[in-house]
Amino acid sequence: MxxxxxxxxxxxxxxxxxxxxxxxxxxxxxxxxxxxxxxxxxxxxxxxxxxxxxxxxxxxxxxxxxxxxxxxxxxxxxxxxxxxxxxxxxxxxxxxxxxxxxxxxxxxxxxxxLDEPARGLVTVGVTGTNGKTTTTYFVDAALRAAHRTTAVLGTVELRVGDEAVESPRTTVEAPALQGILALARERGAGAVAMEVSSHALALGRVRGLTFDVVGFTNLQRDHLDFHGDMEGYFRDKARLFAPEQARRGVVVVDDEWGRRLAATSPVPVETVATHVGDPHGADADWAVVAADIGLDGVGSTFTLRGPDGTEHAAASPLPGLVNVSNAALAIVLAHTAGVDLATAVDAVAHAHEIPGRMERVVERGDGLPLCLVDYAHTPDALVLALEAVRPITPGRLILVFGSDGDRDQGKRPIMGQIAARLADVLVVTDENPRSEDPAVIRAAILEGVRAERPSGTDVHEATSRAQAIRDALALATDQDTVIVTGKGHEPTQEIAGVFHRYNDRDVFLAAAAAHTPDHARAEQHA
CATH class of the missing domain: 3.40.1390.10 (MurE/MurF, N-terminal domain)
Incomplete structure (x- = not known):
């Protein structure tokens, strides 16, 4: 690589x-x-x-x-x-x-x-707990409609034009970032969309770059092992809205943290409310005033009201209310960055599939369930993922999940409770144990599962993530949906400090091929 x-x-x-x-x-x-x-x-x-x-x-x-x-x-x-x-x-x-x-x-x-490479580029940064990757790809789709060449930098990949490499982290170190911006400028790129993590903000990885526009998705429990508490987490996220870091901002005000950021930001911000019927929508500059969550599991349509009161028919290519929020934010970010509004709306609606974000790996039929991979690895993200999948599931919702080692331990039983409440069948397994004993992590998750489902009905445990996926497929019918969460696009699994090549999508495809003689459906996405 x-x-x-x-x-x-x-x-x-x-x-x-x-x-x-x-x-x-x-x-x-x-x-x-x-x-x-x-x-x-x-x-x-x-x-x-x-x-x-x-x-x-x-x-x-x-x-x-x-x-x-x-x-x-x-x-x-x-x-x-x-x-x-x-x-x-x-x-x-x-x-x-x-x-x-x-x-x-x-x-x-x-x-x-490197002669200030960002000066020749339109730069858009996205921060928040959940939705950074999806929103960034949506923004990139809109920027590509207005610029011949773009770059997108984040958790999945670092891409300049048609060249891409795996990303080692959400936001690369500052000199590497400036080098990529200089490469983008050299290759004639007009715009860059990138994810900005709280770690990056705390550690100065975007110092030296003043974004044209920055966006905020939400703030939910995550990374408290690093930030200490939610106040510390918020302070680090808010660093992106400092005058030396950004010229303008767009803030989703669906949660208290977004509303607080919008009220205290030292740079000018526009606000976006994405929950239909939320009273905060009346005061927001932009608001989703209607949404139709498609039952085909592919996407949703919604109506976005602009600052002048004009309503715009828009769509998200991914399912669930959370992706209506991501799409609405992306449209406003791209428009604020200079993209014609109608162009931004159309480009976001037709954005390509995003690796590991509600990614459809195996389609329902021929005895196989619908199989999805999603990056959801926080309590709130897990809720949103399961709620998005439930309406497109005729039978049972089967969840394969775990939790990271060497990270916030307090969220493990919380995620267990959420899973037991919102999914029908659970297969608890390992995510990235890192230096921790995987059995200890699973035990903490199962403690939360038992608090919600004392009977332990339809609760399974697997010491191998690949085996967990195979077990879930063996339990499923073609009326069920199997979703594996936590790793998404990630190409490796870290166990005892060693990185092993591993990807949930690949395991799904191999398991589906073994599950039925006719595996054409599984191979159509290969």
Whole structure:
């Protein structure tokens, strides 16, 4: 797989190191050679290209300066770090440039070295707990209708035009992000849509980039192991709406956090209410005033009222009220970013399938159930996913799910209760156990299941995720729906610190092929 950090411009600009040092008031440990130049920035020693500045930041376990010699061997012309890092690095034979906070500096430094690549692009950022990926793809569909080439960056992939690589995280490190923006500019892209995670905001990964428009979907329980509590989580999300980070915003005001953000945002915002009949819709700039949730499981139509009172017929290509919300937000974001409103409405309605987001893998029939893969991995997302699938399920709703290791432990029994309440048959299995004992994670989920369903009826446990999917298919008829949640598009499963190649979609297809001699339906999406 191509490293995201290797998605760089082929012809980067060149800057004299002495000028960079002066611009950012860095403190070199030696006199600088006037002829020394730099062409890039990275925080990963394994991704250094000749001419790079290596920014060594303190980590949770080890300081990046520990790898400074490796970076220099790979061609780094200087190391930027803090005082502690300079002590660790020692004499490297290249300038060591000291800054008080190298992590905070990495983004602006990379943007400067690459000649501010975002200035030539329309940039849209999306944050929130649930819906970031779907909304970003919807926005990209609208931007593609108005720009010859676009880029989309997020949890699933990093794509510039037709070139894409797997994404290592929702939002890449700041220098890698600036490199991708520079590549997009070099290839003639006109616009970029990207997901912005709360971790990225807290750790400065989008520093050095001021978005033209940013959007907020919702705030629900997640990542409390990192943010501490919901207040901390909200504060980090709200960083995206700071003047140095965004010029304008669009906020969904369906929950208290959205309403609070809209009321306190220091940048101008437009509000979107997406729950039909919600009294907050009367005060919102944009509001969904009617919705018809299609029973074919493919999509929904809705009416979006604009600020001037005009109503616009719109559609979401994905099922459920949650995707009406995502589509409405995407339309307003794209329009605010300069796309004609009618063009945005039409493009979102015809957006392509999004990997791992209500993805239809096996169609109902020939003895097989409808099989779906969805990324839902928070309590609220699980509710929305199951409520979206219930109306398109003639028989039983069968859920395969688990919960992540080394993450918020408190949500595990909550998700168990939700599953027991909203699904008919449960198969509890592993997600990404990471360093935790998978049995302990499953036990916490099952505790919540038993609180809601003491009898344990139609509750199964599987120690292998692939086996869990096979078990669910064996239990199902063609009137049932099997949905596997939690991993979505993810191409690996992390167990005891080891990443194994794994994808729910692939397992579904193989299990469906084994389930019936005539597996044409399963293969139609292969």
């Amino acid at each position: 191509t490293s995201p950090a290797r998605m760089r411009p082929q012809h980067p600009p060149t800057h004299r190191l002495a000028d960079v040092v002066e611009t950012f008031a860095l403190s070199p440990d030696r006199p600088l050679d006037a002829a020394l130049v730099t062409t890039g920035v990275t925080v990963a020693s394994t991704d250094v290209a000749p001419g790079d500045l290596f920014v060594a930041v303190p980590g949770m376990r080890v300081h990046g300066a520990t790898y400074a010699a490796q970076a220099v061997d790979a061609g780094a012309v200087a190391v930027v770090t803090d005082a502690a890092g300079a002590e660790l690095a020692g004499d490297l034979g290249v300038p060591v440039l000291v800054a008080p906070d190298p992590r905070d500096l990495a983004g602006p430094l990379a943007a400067h070295v």
